[in-house]
Amino acid sequence: MSLGRGLEAEIAERARAEGLVALAISRARTYRNVAVALGERDAAGLRDTMQFTYRNPARSTDPTATLPGARSVISASWPYGRSSLGQAPSVVARYARRDSYAELRRRLGALAEVLEASGHQARVVADSNALVDKEPAVRGGGGWYLKNSLYAVPVHGSMVVVGSVITDADLTPTRPRMRLTGCGGCTSCMTACPTGAILPGGTIDAGRCIAWQLQKPGMLAPGIAAAMGVRVYGCDICQEVCPYNRKVAESAADPLAQLGELVEILAMDDSEVLARFSHLYLPRRDPSVLRRNALAAIGNLGPGPALGPALALLAKWAENDDPVLAATAAGSLARLRASLDD
Ligand code: B12
Ligand code: SF4
Ligand code: SF4
Incomplete structure (x- = not known):
């Protein structure tokens, strides 16, 4: 040994x-x-x-x-x-x-x-x-x-x-760092979080955190759909603005490509969603959670090249038998139409 x-x-x-x-x-x-x-x-x-x-x-x-x-x-x-x-x-x-x-x-x-x-x-x-x-x-x-x-x-x-x-091996511990936090006076993530979910002391209010709300079944909590941006799983905003992650910044998003991804998710049947996203945490393995998120995300694409197809798709889903999906699509339709008046 x-x-x-x-x-x-x-x-x-x-x-x-x-x-x-x-x-x-x-x-x-x-x-x-x-x-x-x-x-x-x-x-x-x-x-x-x-x-x-x-x-x-x-x-x-x-x-x-x-x-x-x-x-x-x-x-x-x-x-x-x-x-x-x-x-x-x-x-x-x-x-x-x-x-x-x-x-x-x-x-x-x-x-x-x-x-x-x-x-x-x-x-x-x-x-x-x-x-x-x-x-x-x-x-x-x-x-x-x-x-x-x-x-x-x-x-x-x-x-x-x-x-x-x-x-059970008795190993020599490595040395703890002198500081608990590496943030100093920076507060960029707190300002950038669209829902104000980051409280002082490294604490997240899960009820306001988009990453948690996108995993929860049922209707999205009030305000989440409008704040969540174009995403269906997870939220990286508080990491993307963080100076610690400067080296891994992404290029700007393309609304048409995003719509393409969302349309693809909505076109999948249950078994396809579960196979393609088998590594994600979906409560009770319920694929409709991802569909709900996709419908909410479409409402945030805003005016631009994706607008026409997005409006048509949402109008169809607003008639869906599933009341959560229908209400989410209707909410997104209203947001997209409102964005035209801005
Ligand atoms: C529950 C959970 C969530 C919840 C709640 C998150 C939360 N922050 O409370 C939800 C679903 C929202 C979530 C989201 C995400 N999660 Co998560 N999640 C977990 C999970 C399962 C448990 C976390 C937990 O219980 N922590 C205990 C609490 C008490 O710890 P804490 O919040 O860090 O609190 C400490 C600090 O406050 C610190 N502290 C005390 N005083 C002070 C003072 C200051 C100034 C500071 C800075 C800190 C500090 O001490 C506290 C106690 O240790 C872990 C996996 C696991 N088994 O650990 C992954 C984990 C935390 N998640 C992870 C990831 C990747 C994410 C997401 C980035 C995913 C995404 N892209 O959407 C987001 C990020 C959201 C965020 N900003 O936290 C990773 C984080 C990796 C990392 N580099 O830190 C983990 C560790 C999974 C893993 N094994 O890698 N998550
Ligand atoms: S994951 Fe998103 S919603 Fe949650 S604390 Fe970070 S920025 Fe806010
Ligand atoms: S953006 Fe990064 S460095 Fe700045 S406060 Fe937030 S976690 Fe800390």
Whole structure:
């Protein structure tokens, strides 16, 4: 069994070979600060109807709940921002254009293999409800919390997904950073968020966050359709304006190409939507959530070359049997018509 610095060095080498960044090792302790934050946000009504890590905070803030006897947590990030460079903007947020979480988990699995080969137990956790992913990474000094609540790492900024390997190996922790947040006096994301969802202290009001509202079934909350822009899944606004992500800026969107993407989604039957977007979180695997979002997004295309086909499409969907889809299409028709008077 290899122990001590030898094992840490082996893990670091494998992480580099896998293209993982910001490796960080922390002790497998309970994250009381995060449990308190989850409780306070729940009490303040900022959780909306989200479950995720809120369902069982005792579990999601304690690595030993996933692996009894755990001693260390190895965190690492997968920089998806790079792969979206040079891509045309899409109606899907950048992390979700590919299955970034599967790419991360596969690479973390390679680190788990190193540990297992040396006789240790290891569990990969990434974007599951088993653990709050950012906290062990921050504790191990991989990066910082930002005011938009995301985690940024050197060089790659916040366009990374982050996960961990929980292990019973007693590894030497990497050094925490001196600062909790890397924002200084900047408030660009707070100003840019179209719904004012970013509250002080790195806190998001989920009821106002477009990324959450686009995942929720039923009618979009009041004000979301008009504020959400041309997107059907996820929201990258608070990352795109962030100086940490300057290197991964996209070119300007083309309304006709966006309409093309939305029309394509609306033309798919249920099984096609589920197959094409199998990596997205859709509540109860309900494809109509994406259709609703596509219809709402069309209402934000504004006057321009996409206007004629957009109006015709919405008029048809406003007659749909599904009351949510019909009402969303009618709302978008009204917004598009109003945009002609502006
Ligand atoms: C619930 C959840 C959401 C919810 C709520 C998000 C939220 N910020 O509250 C919704 C659905 C809205 C969401 C959206 C998104 N999410 Co999300 N989400 C999660 C999930 C499942 C749990 C997060 C959680 O429970 N955190 C616990 C809370 C308490 O932590 P916190 O909000 O960071 O609070 C800390 C800070 O406030 C800090 N703090 C304390 N004091 C202070 C003071 C200052 C000044 C600062 C800056 C910080 C600070 O301490 C608190 C406690 O640790 C994680 C996966 C996981 N299992 O961890 C992914 C995760 C956070 N999401 C992720 C992503 C990619 C996104 C989106 C970018 C996707 C998209 N493009 O639409 C958006 C971004 C929206 C945003 N600005 O946060 C990534 C983030 C990667 C990164 N680089 O940070 C994660 C980590 C998934 C992963 N494994 O990579 N998400
Ligand atoms: S993801 Fe969008 S809606 Fe949510 S906080 Fe960021 S900018 Fe605001
Ligand atoms: S935009 Fe500014 S305030 Fe917001 S996360 Fe980035 S550095 Fe921090």
